[in-house]
Amino acid sequence: MxxxxxxxxxxxxxxxxxxxxxxxxxxxxxxxxYAALVAAxxxxxxxxxxxxxxxxxxxLAFIGAKPGQSVLDMGAGGGYSTELMARAVGPSxxxxxxxDKTRERFEVRAKTPAMANVTYVVRPFDDxxxxxxxxxxxxxxxFAYHDSANLPIDRAVQNKKLFDALKPxxxxxxxxxxxxxxxxxxxxxxxxxxxEAVVKAELTAAGFRFVSEGSxxxxxxxxxxxxxxxSPVPVDEFVLKFQKP
Numbered sequence: 001m002x003x004x005x006x007x008x009x010x011x012x013x014x015x016x017x018x019x020x021x022x023x024x025x026x027x028x029x030x031x032x033x034y035a036a037l038v039a040a041x042x043x044x045x046x047x048x049x050x051x052x053x054x055x056x057x058x059x060l061a062f063i064g065a066k067p068g069q070s071v072l073d074m075g076a077g078g079g080y081s082t083e084l085m086a087r088a089v090g091p092s093x094x095x096x097x098x099x100d101k102t103r104e105r106f107e108v109r110a111k112t113p114a115m116a117n118v119t120y121v122v123r124p125f126d127d128x129x130x131x132x133x134x135x136x137x138x139x140x141x142x143f144a145y146h147d148s149a150n151l152p153i154d155r156a157v158q159n160k161k162l163f164d165a166l167k168p169x170x171x172x173x174x175x176x177x178x179x180x181x182x183x184x185x186x187x188x189x190x191x192x193x194x195x196e197a198v199v200k201a202e203l204t205a206a207g208f209r210f211v212s213e214g215s216x217x218x219x220x221x222x223x224x225x226x227x228x229x230x231s232p233v234p235v236d237e238f239v240l241k242f243q244k245p
Contacts, residue, residue: 030068032066070089070095071094072098076097082095094119137170149194159205177192182195192229218236222235
């Protein structure tokens with residue numbers, strides 16, 4: 001074997017070892033390949049269109065969802081994020097998709113194999129957790145917290161129920177459409193926007209500790225003074241992570 005051949009062989013061995021080490025490290029950390037989950041061929045074309053504005057790979061990485069975890073997806077709607085959570089936690093995990101009324105789109109989605117580990121929870125927002133469900137790993141609340149401001153519920157009660165349902169160290173991630181500073185909840189019904197500071201204040205009042213912010217849905221070009229639907233510019237949205245101490 002000449003010098004060049006020996007070097008090539010050594011390179012291949014080292015490369016293989018590096019790949020194996022990377023695989024074992026990722027496996028030990030328990031984080032799935034989020035990009036592969038999002039690219040799964042059985043996901044719908046409608047969901048892929050939604051991906052363009054929701055950045056699901058970055059969202060899943062920000063949450064840190066892992067196989068075997070349990071999650072409550074608040075305001076599940078048609079089930080877009082619920083299905084992503086179901087794929088991330090895998091067959092050994094459990095997902096509860098909550099809404100205050102049944103949605104036909106969710107019920108259709110629920111029949112697909114990807115939703116086999118999902119339970120549809122039709123309950124009020126201020127009483128969202130099924131009896132006996134506790135020690136959740138995380139709660140997701142995507143683009144529906146502002147809607148709860150227009151419902152006949154007590155948001156303080158809602159937030160305390162979410163706090164109590166999580167295990168110590170459990171995570172709550174909220175994403176919503178950003179309102180201008182000082183607007184509070186005054187535009188939740190008209191523009192479907194809520195002020196970030198209000199969300200932080202209400203969640204910390206429930207006992208949560210603010211951990212970090214995800215910047216992947218920020219759009220500073222948005223003046224935040226128009227309706228989020230059919231906005232002429234990408235909508236500025238905040239993503240906040242909280243933890244139960």
